[in-house]
Amino acid sequence: MTDRIERELELPAPSEEVWEALTDPERLAGWLAEEVSFDLRPGGDASFRDGDAVRRGWVEEVSPPDADAGEGRLAFWWAGDDEPATRVELTLEPAPGGTRLRVIETRPLELLDAIGMPLSGSGSASFGPELVAIR
């Protein structure tokens, strides 16, 4: 079983503006974590700090909102110390009053562990680029 969290939020702004709130470190610091750094390209490093807690991860997908459809997607992986990595997917799509943001966080590594893939624990960051290559 994959553990999964899903949330939806409508924001009164066009998708380009919401995308900025999801990708600009200064704006991210207002809601995602106290300090965020993103290397916004597939395989790029990411780090997130909240007080003393630091999560590290990497970027999987960066698809800015499409000029016509207004849909965009940002996906990244993150993990705190000694925690299995989880995947966060933020999707934007136009809504009547602005933009709908969907958040999905999944913890799929438990599943991979169960079928014998040694992916969790230390060194989890090293599998990032490999997964990108598989896509």
Added chain:
Amino acid sequence: MDATNHAGAVFGALSDPTRRRLLETIADRPAATATELASELPISRQAVIKHLCALADAGLLDRQRTGREVRYRVTPAPLSDAVSWMAEVGGQWDDRLNALKGHFDGDIPGPRGEV
């Protein structure tokens, strides 16, 4: 109840944000009564009881009767790892998205005319 049915009951019980919040609140202390929870959360005592029953039926809470009061505490269940992950991570996203929403709502002048 087999594992799959149990998982279904657990995730069904946790699909409701109010129930997740109740479970997190109870998890922070040894035990709680419906009266205590109703006084702390913006939910009526009757609704609290209804949600507590759903959580107890899914095996997430234990009931203990002491005198006239029923005390509820979080059960250490086989699924507690998945359950606590969902409660914790779900709560974190609720907080983050509230903060994000606040930034966007802030662009629109509030009804109270903030100084």
